[in-house]
Amino acid sequence: MKSLILKEVNRFTVILIYMFGIYIILHGHLSPGGGFAGGTIISAGLILYHMVYPERSNRVLSDDTVMKAICGALLVYGSIKSYHILHGILVTGHHAKEMAPYSIAGGGTLLILNTCVGIIVAGTFFSVTKLFLKGDQ
Amino acid sequence: MFRVASSVILTLILIMVLLTGVTELPQFGLADAPPHNEVMEKYNSESVEDTGSYNVVSAIVLDYRGFDTLIEATVLFCAAIIIIVSLKKPEGESDEELNT
Amino acid sequence: MQNLVINYYDTAAMILFGVGFMTLLLNNNLIKKIIGMNIMDTSIFLFFIVKGYIQGNRAPIYESMADGGAHFINPLPSALMLTGIVVAVSTTAFALALTIRIHDVYGTIELDEVIEKRRTGYERH
């Protein structure tokens, strides 16, 4: 991608795309969306950035870093879910949570879970698309 | 030619069989169809108390049936690993590949 | 017969399934096969998700606590299909990666040419 206009415009749009994705992830339990939708949007931003600035993207987000992020997110997600499941089996009759106010933090662990799913989806799509792009250049 | 004819016939038979099933399905959009039962009512009315989520679909995906989502994330991860294994070439080789 | 018209979404889903199935069977091109596979998956998602619709009700998201959930559609099929879509995306991505590999090895993505080249022992590298 050698076009100067694309490069300059990209600096701003990518930030907007990230913000939109993060908003969707954080509001996953309040409005339509969630980890999957937000993760795909963020991965679209990452891919756009990679197509315009391949060197910088490779330096900041190397394959190794992406893999570590995916594994870390999966581990966090898996441990929280395991705790929920095992705790739920042991304790008969689940405790209803208190009425949560309509806010980002109201969902409790849902926020963390959604964030983890977002990281997993974004990282996966980003690394896969990077491999697909290699053949094209 | 034979291949085309046989595939068309096979597909038509498949569609006919499936449409026979559709004729017995409950009517579209009715409120008293079998799926709209006590399961749905609990999800819709108690999701905020149970999980703290105002988005019922999110509540099901992440909490009521959260185990499914864990496996699904595993599937996604697994696909990523397989693609990396099958497409990623060693660092030195990739440049050579581009030139040819 | 009348039921086919009333349940028009289901009928459409079944026909779409047939279209996908035939695409899968008839085409030699691997990418077209993958497209057929995707059409099939999509038809099943349509078929499943229609089961959750209730006439006159709206999306299952609380706007205020007064909603109470009485006028929501059935959220379960939507949630299940969210899972199904991600699974379908993973398989599609993997199938595309395989196609790239097949192209690397045989230099073509037409299935009959691949079989021909396998038989005659020609390989690109």
Add this chain to the structure above:
Amino acid sequence: MNVIKMFPVVIILLLLLTAFGLPIVKKKKIVFQISLATIFIAFVMSGVTLNYVTQVGDYLLRIGPYDIPWGITFRIGYIEALMAMLFTGVSLMVGWYGVYSIHKDIEEKHIKYYYLLLHILLASLLGIVFTNDLFNGYVFVEATTLSSCGLIIIKNNKSTSKATFKYLIMSVLGSGLLLMGIAFLYAVTGHLNIGEVHRELVKVAAEKHNIVVISLSLLLVGLGVKGAMFPLHTWLPDAHSSAPSTSSALLSSLVLKAPVVFLIKIMYQVYGLDIIHTTPIFTILLILGLAGMILGSIFAINQKEIKRVIAYSTVAQMGYIFFGMGLGTEMGLMVSLFHVFAHALTKAMLFLCVGSMMEQSGYKYKDEFRGIGKEMPVTLGAFTLGALSMVGIPIFPGFISKWYYSIATINAGQYIFLGFILVSSLLNAVYYFPIVINGYFGKDNVKGKIYRAKYKPVKEVLPLAVLAIAMVMISGYSSTLLEYFKFGLNLK
């Protein structure tokens, strides 16, 4: 006691969590240690679960805090616990064998990914066996498909890509049909939990007869593709013969079996015997099973590559399993479950033996293995044991299952099928014995040959020995196993 109750779900979570951690690990040795230790713990835990089941009987285990119609549940009984022991045991042996041989088949840096895929595969297979929820079963089936595709493609070989593509397309078709069958069931019952679906289905079965037949056939075809039922087996020989031999052992012995268990669950727990008898499913299973038994063996005779011979033999053996299910009697089903055990242990051993023979000698075609017994007597000995079991020689599990198949056939009053069993056994002998006899007594290649294959060290052959001992042991304990299966099936 509560803690023991939740062991099945702990096994799955443990396998998944370690799988997520493996890519971060740098050293190969640590990968082996973590992986084998985890699978061993899983094996011990399934043993404890079996012990617990013998004390309290079947039980339902909810996953998470929500009760039956709302959340996901597992159903743990005799069959499930025994299958868990089989699956974890065989994967433990294959993983152990892989420690010494996997680096010959795949690249060094892919080894950790191989064990990661093995973990995911094992977890999802156990999930299919344990689950009591249709959609959960579908997700596990998909996870199995993708991870087994990964186990094939990981060998950087030219033929794997096409074989995997064929496998993937067939599997996706199968899981699509499976999902559509589940959608039909959901549309008329409104539940996904197997017990609830059964309760609702009994009420509506009379007026929705078409849907019952269509959904059952969709599920049958969908799981039949995964389980290599006869006309849908076309992906199997390519996929199993081009994979690394440890993967072939896993694919042949375990991956085909989990869908069969799921199919049995669907037939007997979702539909129930009363509804099933109004459909022609037993006849279909019987005919397809018989066709697989005979034609699979005939195809196997015509193959030249030794791995393809064994892959086609798998088609024939899956035919036995579907045949037993198709008899429609309790006895037939019990023997089929026993044959799942017999075939899993035997076929894992056969593939590992052939794999080690191929990697040591560098040969591929069955004619080239003449005289291999002089170089690798122990490995060929293990192969001989497996071949004897497959053909049906007394004291081996293959014989026991054929014996009980005959009894079940006589009990069902269908004497004509005895002939099919006999013919199929003879056909098995036709393609297994030449390999063994030529291996020991073949003289063609011996003269002036450089023995490329030296003995393997004893520790590398040990997994094979363990599998052989397990194989003989299950024929010794066959009556106990059959009794457990009878408790587990619990048919009225």
